[in-house]
Amino acid sequence: MRAIPAGLAGHLSEGVTTLCRCWTLTRRDGVVLGFTDHDRDLVVSGVTHSAGTGLEAAEATSELGFAVGTGDVSGALDSAAIEEGDILRGLYDDASVEIRLVNWADPAQHLLLERASIGEIRWQDDSFVAELRGPLHRFDEEHGLIYRATCSAELGDARCRVDLASPAYRGEGTVVETDGALRLSADGLAAHPEGLFTAGRLLWTGGANAGDAIEVESHRVTEAAVSLDLWQRAARPIVAGDAFVVTAGCDKRLATCRDTFANVPNHRGFPHLPGNDFIVKLPVQGEAGLDGGSLFR
Known part of the structure; x- marks a missing residue:
């Protein structure tokens, strides 16, 4: 159960409230930006949240269990802090966002509603729409060793060992x-x-x-x-x-690892693992390969 600070709880019990939302965004390069849908700037938790940015929240959903809650935040590029070039460079990809309910008459009264990450950013009628992904989306990310035909390493990393400076x-x-x-x-x-x-x-x-x-x-x-x-x-x-x-780039196939990079000992895929086509294939009399022997002779 979410605990509401006493001051904000008292304000919510009043007949008239002075509430707004504030977004605190931390980019991957460490830059922290604040935005609010109020009509004047607010300082919340030491961060100035700028008004008049054209930023507004759209519908948000919360899910039970491990389903990922999502929402959108949209706005025109009215804020001098948000540049189209920075969005295109990916500086806002996977940026963290904290969403707060704030009493604009007393910004010290605020409640953290949600933590999210920026997902897909798309353009719509000369404005941007950013997808907000809940924390559980991290469970959809790949971790550890993945059994698949193609290589799971990135070309040139510590597992691949190809020298891209060559x-x-x-x-x-x-x-x-x-x-x-x-x-x-x-x-x-x-x-x-x-x-x-x-x-x-x-x-x-x-x-x-x-x-x-x-x-x-x-x-x-x-x-x-x-x-x-x-x-x-x-x-x-x-x-x-x-x-x-x-x-150089790599399509992560064993043949490319062998012919282009001579790096088969460091290939991190499982190219001989039977796939779905093998599972559903029916034996045909006289056809080699389905006699119980090795598929790679």
Whole structure:
């Protein structure tokens, strides 16, 4: 049962209340921001919660058991603290949010209603809508060893051990042509085979996006140019001359681990584990592979 502070409980028992909601948001980089749906700024728990941000709460749900409660918070980009570029960079992904009920006439009287995390952020009519996920969504995250055909390690991490600093898996390039957001052709990558940087990571080292990183969707090589497509729009326009460093990607298959990285001893998948197709497959007379012997001879 939730304990309501005595001062706020007394206020709630009165015939007229002066209540509002405050959101305290802590980004992954440690920046703390405060917002309120009241018409003036409020200081709650040492954090200034700004009014006039266009922020408002939508419907929220709570679930019994281990089901994940969800809700939405939406608003226009009216606050100087919220920049579209920061949202595109992912600084608000999985940010923590504390939602409080506050007596705006006496901000010392407040009650923590919920803790949540920012989930999907989508654009709608020149404003953003951020999904709020309850704490139980952490139980949906993968932890420990996962039995699956593809590798569970991330390319270059301590389990994979591929050295992404090696020139074989790393390239430095400069933008030659671009659509300004998702597609570019570049100099400096001609020595690398097509597809090496697909699913890799591109880090901008020059230009307006310097310091930002984006995943590569595809890497193509033609006689005319080396082209990269990005999974997400750059936070700021890409222009010719922007410099970047791009590292290899991996589709996590055993064949790629063997042929591209010569790293089979560190492959963290189970490629010989029978899948659903094997379970439902019926034996056919004369067909090899369903005689009780090894599937990999």
